[in-house]
Each structure stands twice: as structure tokens, then as C-alpha cells.
Amino acid sequence: MTDNHNKITLMALVMMIFTTVFGFANSTVAFYLMGYSSILFYLVAAVLFFIPFALMMAEYGAAIKSDEGSGMYQWLEVSVSPRFAFIGTFMWFASYIIWLVSTSAKVWIPFTTLFFGSDQTGNFGFAGLNATQVIGLLSCLWMILVTVVSIKGVKGIVRVTSLGGLAVMSLNAILLVISGIALALRHGEMAQPLHHFLTSPNPSYQQPLGVMSFAVFAIFAYGGLEVLGGMVDKTHNPEKTFPRGIIISAVVITLGYAIGILCWGISTNWQTVLAKSTTNMGNISYVMMRNLGDVLGQSLGISAATSNTIGLWFARYTGLGMFLAYSGAFFTLTYSPLKTLILGTPKSMWPAKMTKLNKNDMPSFAMMLQCGVVIVIILLASFASTDASAFYNILTLMANVSMTLPYLFLVYAFPKFKHNRDIVKPFEVYKSPRLTTVISWVVLLVVLGANVFTLIQPVLENGDIQSTIWMLMGPLLFGLLGIVWYQRRARK
Numbered sequence: 001m002t003d004n005h006n007k008i009t010l011m012a013l014v015m016m017i018f019t020t021v022f023g024f025a026n027s028t029v030a031f032y033l034m035g036y037s038s039i040l041f042y043l044v045a046a047v048l049f050f051i052p053f054a055l056m057m058a059e060y061g062a063a064i065k066s067d068e069g070s071g072m073y074q075w076l077e078v079s080v081s082p083r084f085a086f087i088g089t090f091m092w093f094a095s096y097i098i099w100l101v102s103t104s105a106k107v108w109i110p111f112t113t114l115f116f117g118s119d120q121t122g123n124f125g126f127a128g129l130n131a132t133q134v135i136g137l138l139s140c141l142w143m144i145l146v147t148v149v150s151i152k153g154v155k156g157i158v159r160v161t162s163l164g165g166l167a168v169m170s171l172n173a174i175l176l177v178i179s180g181i182a183l184a185l186r187h188g189e190m191a192q193p194l195h196h197f198l199t200s201p202n203p204s205y206q207q208p209l210g211v212m213s214f215a216v217f218a219i220f221a222y223g224g225l226e227v228l229g230g231m232v233d234k235t236h237n238p239e240k241t242f243p244r245g246i247i248i249s250a251v252v253i254t255l256g257y258a259i260g261i262l263c264w265g266i267s268t269n270w271q272t273v274l275a276k277s278t279t280n281m282g283n284i285s286y287v288m289m290r291n292l293g294d295v296l297g298q299s300l301g302i303s304a305a306t307s308n309t310i311g312l313w314f315a316r317y318t319g320l321g322m323f324l325a326y327s328g329a330f331f332t333l334t335y336s337p338l339k340t341l342i343l344g345t346p347k348s349m350w351p352a353k354m355t356k357l358n359k360n361d362m363p364s365f366a367m368m369l370q371c372g373v374v375i376v377i378i379l380l381a382s383f384a385s386t387d388a389s390a391f392y393n394i395l396t397l398m399a400n401v402s403m404t405l406p407y408l409f410l411v412y413a414f415p416k417f418k419h420n421r422d423i424v425k426p427f428e429v430y431k432s433p434r435l436t437t438v439i440s441w442v443v444l445l446v447v448l449g450a451n452v453f454t455l456i457q458p459v460l461e462n463g464d465i466q467s468t469i470w471m472l473m474g475p476l477l478f479g480l481l482g483i484v485w486y487q488r489r490a491r492k
Contacts, residue, residue, distance in 0.1 A: 007236035013245035014252060017054075022253050024168050025322075026221040027260030028285040029396075032274055034200045034214050035192065036265060039258045045218035046250045048446045052439045053222075053407065054246045055429045056414050062238070062427035063417075073344045076409060079417035083490070086345055087482040088409030094478030096337040097370070098402035100330070101377045102395040104139035107326045109283045113319030117312035118290065119283035132391045136382025140375045142330075147371040150334045153360025165328065167321030171289070172260065174314075178296050179263035185299035191272075192265040201270035213457040215450035219407075220400045221257065238427050264288060267295040281396040285322065290315035338366055349489045381470065394470050401451055401471045411444045 008016070030038035060075045072092055076085035112120040124134040183190075192201070200206050205214060235241050268274065273291050274284070293314030297307025342355050342363060358364045382391065417423065418436045430436040455471055458464035 008234050008241075009236055010241050010245055010248070013235055013241060014249050017245060017249035018252055018256075019165075019169075020224045021050075021222055021249070022256055023221060024171050024260075025285045026217075027257055027264065028288050029217060029281055030221070030257065031261050031264040031268065031270075031288070032279070032281065032284045033202055033205050033217065034211075035202070035270060036194065036197045036261060037200055037211075038214065038218070039261055040198070041214055041218040042221060042254055042257045042261075045215065045222060045446075046254045049219050049443055050222040050250050050253070051246055052443050053411065054250075055243060056411065056440075056443075058238075058242050058246070059425065059427060059429060060410070060414075060417065063423050063425045071344070072340075072406075072410070075417070076413050078423060079413040079420065082346075083486055084409070084413070086349065086486045087479065088406060088413075089341060089345060090482030090485070091409065091475065091479055092406035093337050093341040094474060094482075095399075095402040095406055096333055097374060097377070097478070098474045099333065099399050100143065100370075100374045101139075101381065102399040103326055103330060104142050104374070104378060105135050105382070105391070105395055106282050107142060107323065107330070108135060108138055109286065110319040110322035110326065113283070113286045113315050114323055115316075115319075117315045119278070119286060121283075122278055132382045135391070136378050139378045139382070143371055143374050143378070146330050146334050147367055150331055151358065151360070151362050151364045151367055153358075153362055163324055165325055167317070168325045171318060171321060172256075174317075175260060175263050175289075175292065178292055179266045182292075182295050182299045183266050190265050191267055191269040191295070194265070201274075209453060209457050209460055212449070213453040215446070216400050216404055216454040219404050219447060219450055222253070223403055242427065243429055267292045286315050286318050289318040334370075335362055335367055338370055339363060342366055348492075349486070377474075384466070384470075394467050397454060397467065397471050398474060401454055402474045404447055404451060405475050407447050408444060411440055411447065414440050 030042065034041065061071065064071060064074050064078055073085045073089040076088045108121050108124075109119045112118075121135055122131050124131040124138075126134050129137070200211065204210050235245070268288055268291055273279075273287065279287050290311040292311070294307050294311035297310045298304075302310070339362075342350050347355050353365045354363065354369075356363065356365065381395070415433075415437050418425075418430065418433065430439065455468050458467040
């Protein structure tokens with residue numbers, strides 16, 4: 001009885017999944033790229049990716065326990081082979097390297113917005129260096145600072161930056177309340193007309209190839225599912241509760257995204273607000289929140305100057321919340337995926353220096369090495385681009401592609417995991433071998449197809465080979481490095 005009282009209930013499970021998966025910025029990026037039509041993509045992604053993939057992770061987590069983080073290596077090792085498991089886990093870790101590269105540059109957008117009310121990173125040119133080069137150098141300094149602090153194990157900073165999570169959650173409430181007020185004051189008039197519901201207002205996402213490439217954003221919006229596997233045995237009556245929790249979460253999250261996207265249409269006209277060359281996937285949330293404050297003032301009949309001031313403070317509050325959230329995530333992800341990689345895989349795969357923890361329980365040598373790798377990629381990316389907006393867009397796409405590719409390893413291994421009779425499976429949703437194979441192939445093709453369309457779109461539509469190379473470079477280089485490293489260590 002005591003154990004049951006400590007188990008996770010259905011409502012608690014739904015809330016945990018919601019806070020893990022739902023992202024405020026996903027609705028702003030969706031509206032910027034696809035307008036109202038992004039709602040359909042989020043719905044399809046929930047049915048073809050979120051629900052089936054989350055249930056797969058639940059089965060993995062219930063059957064194969066792990067004391068070292070995600071458990072991904074153990075899941076893949078038992079299902080396929082140690083070599084496949086190491087390469088898959090290495091690719092998963094590499095996706096966080098790309099995330100560190102991307103976010104170290106993006107963190108300066110909310111930082112400048114906090115002080116100036118708008119993104120000023122495009123004006124960062126200094127001493128003969130263009131804006132992207134200065135952003136690159138600042139990003140390197142940020143990476144060094146966070147690494148040094150994390151090595152010392154200063155957990156107080158992470159506690160303080162957790163306030164960012166609360167601030168970002170409050171942004172959703174602000175969006176709903178202010179949009180409702182503006183809609184009522186404007187007698188139901190939407191800034192972005194609803195009759196364009198199935199077409200994107202963004203010229204880059206009106207052709208079939210561009211439309212299909214948006215699928216990777218829809219999948220990314222449901223990211224973080226691999227951490228759900230460890231919740232199964234902590235759930236009350238998991239056979240019934242967990243599938244229900246996944247389905248209810250999918251409905252709540254999809255509805256959350258749909259309502260958020262519709263709310264942005266109340267205050268934001270795409271052509272008037274978002275068509276500017278200075279608007280990009282890095283600063284879109286701040287542009288739209290500032291406009292929301294401006295629209296509130298106009299709807300209340302306040303003067304243009306006062307409305308602008310309201311918009312300025314909306315943007316500053318968003319900048320504060322997002323800066324704290326980015327900082328908190330950055331401090332955690334500087335060491336967490338790395339520790340999972342080097343402690344969750346066989347110690348024989350790593351030199352002794354890499355696995356050694358300092359007095360603060362941090363792999364200091366490995367973290368310094370990681371810092372060096374991230375700095376090299378930042379410098380290569382920033383000095384290869386002269387346009388700040390293009391730079392942020394490429395970084396966003398790089399992160400999306402690299403973060404979704406590791407899912408392919410887990411989905412590919414799932415039928416093999418199910419066919420392995422030696423693995424005790426206390427929790428099963430997919431009981432039919434045929435159903436398992438069909439669903440695995442559907443999810444695999446959805447994730448693979450989304451990434452392929454994202455990679456080839458810049459080349460086929462604009463002849464932009466550089467963007468495709470940047471998106472491919474991370475996964476290819478790290479995948480090759482993982483193969484070479486495994487072969488070398490296995491021979492030893």
C-alpha cells in the first residue's frame with residue numbers, strides 16, 4: 001500500500017510529460033514558418049511520431065533498467081549489438097554538442113533583448129569583424145565560462161536559472177490572456193486572416209518541398225521523449241496508466257500548440273510583422289511578444305508611444321525568461337549528456353582520464369575536451385557566414401536535424417528488442433509482431449523523411465549547398481568519429 005501511495009498518478013504523469021516536451025518557442029517558430037497550417041503538421045506528428053515513439057521508450061525503460069542516465073546504450077546493446085549501441089549513443093551525445101553550438105550563439109538574443117527591448121546581435125560588428133564573427137567569439141567565451149563553473153559544481157546557479165522555466169511557462173499564460181483581451185476588444189478580428197489556414201504565408205514554405213521539410217520542426221517539438229522510459233516502473237498500474245498518460249499528453253500538448261498558434265494569429269499579421277529581413281528563427285519569439293504588447297496597447301486605445309513601451313517591456317520580460325531558461329539548460333547539458341556517454345558505456349571504451357570524476361563528481365578533463373570541440377565548431381560556423389539572420393537559421397536547422405537523427409537508432413532497434421525472448425518485458429503495449437514492425441517502419445520513415453526533406457530543400461529550391469553541408473556536417477563527422485573510435489578501442 002505504501003508503495004502505491006508513492007507511485008506516479010495519471011495526472012502527475014501527464015504534467016511531467018507536458019513540462020518535459022512542451023516548448024513555448026515551438027509555437028512562434030511554427031507560426032513564422034507555416035502560419036496556421038503548422039497545426040496540421042503538429043497533429044500528424046503527434047499521431048505518427050509522439051504516441052508510438054513514447055510507448056516504445058516506455059517498453060525499453062521497463063525492460064532494461066539503467067543507473068546512468070538515459071539508458072540508450074543498454075537498450076541498443078541488448079537489442080542489436082555493442083557496436084551499434086556505441087555509435088547510436090555517440091550520435092545522441094553529438095546532438096547535444098550541436099545544441100551547445102546553436103544555443104551558445106542564440107543566448108545573446110535574449111540577453112540583448114532584456115536590455116534594449118529587441119534583438120541587437122545584428123549590430124555586433126566590431127574592430128573589422130562582422131556581427132556573426134563577434135557573436136561567434138562571444139559564444140566561445142560563454143562556453144568557456146559555463147564549462148569552468150560547471151566543473152566546480154556550482155549547483156546554486158542551476159537553481160537560480162530554474163526560475164527561467166517558471167518565467168517561460170508564464171509566457172504561455174500571458175499569450176492566452178492578452179490574446180483573449182485583444183480579440184474581445186477588436187470584436188473577433190484576427191490580425192492574420194483565418195482563410196489562409198492551409199497555406200503558409202512564408203514564401204520559403206509554400207512549395208511542396210519546403211512544406212515537407214517543416215516536418216522536422218514538428219518532430220522536434222515533441223523532443224525529449226527518450227527520458228520517459230525511466231518513468232514506467234514508478235507509475236501506478238503502468239499497463240493502463242502509461243498508455244493513457246501518453247495519449248492524454250499528446251492531446252494536451254497538440255492542443256496547447258494549436259491554441260498558441262491561433263493566438264499568435266490574433267496579434268500578428270505575417271506580412272506586416274514577420275516579413276522583415278532582420279526576423280529569423282533565433283529572435284522570432286521576442287519579435288512576436290513585443291508585437292503582442294504593442295497590439296494590446298492599440299486595442300485599449302492607448303497612444304502609439306505608450307503601446308510601443310508596453311511592447312518593449314513584453315519583449316524584455318521574454319528576454320529575461322528565455323535567457324534564464326537557456327542558461328539553466330546550458331549548465332545542465334554541459335555535463336549531463338557527457339556523463340551519460342562516458343559512464344553509461346563500457347569504461348574500456350575510454351582513456352582513464354575521460355572517465356575520472358573530480359571532487360565535485362564532474363568529468364573535468366572530458367568537459368574541457370568537449371569545450372574545445374564546441375569552440376572549434378562555433379568558430380568554423382561563425383566565420384563561414386556574414387549574415388546574422390542566415391547564421392541563426394542554419395544553427396536552428398543544424399540542431400533540429402542532429403537532435404532527431406538519434407531517434408532512428410532507437411526505432412530501428414525496437415523490433416529486434418521485441419523479438420529477443422531473453423529480455424523480460426514487464427510492460428508491453430505492442431503485443432503483435434506484425435503491428436510492431438508496421439509501427440516501427442512508419443515512425444522510422446516519418447523521422448527519416450522529415451530530415452531528408454530538410455536537408456535537400458535549400459539545395460533544390462535556392463541552390464544553397466552551404467546550408468545543407470552545415471546540417472549534414474555534424475551528424476556525418478560525429479557518426480564517422482564514433483565508428484572509428486569504437487573500432488580502435490575494440491581492437492585494444
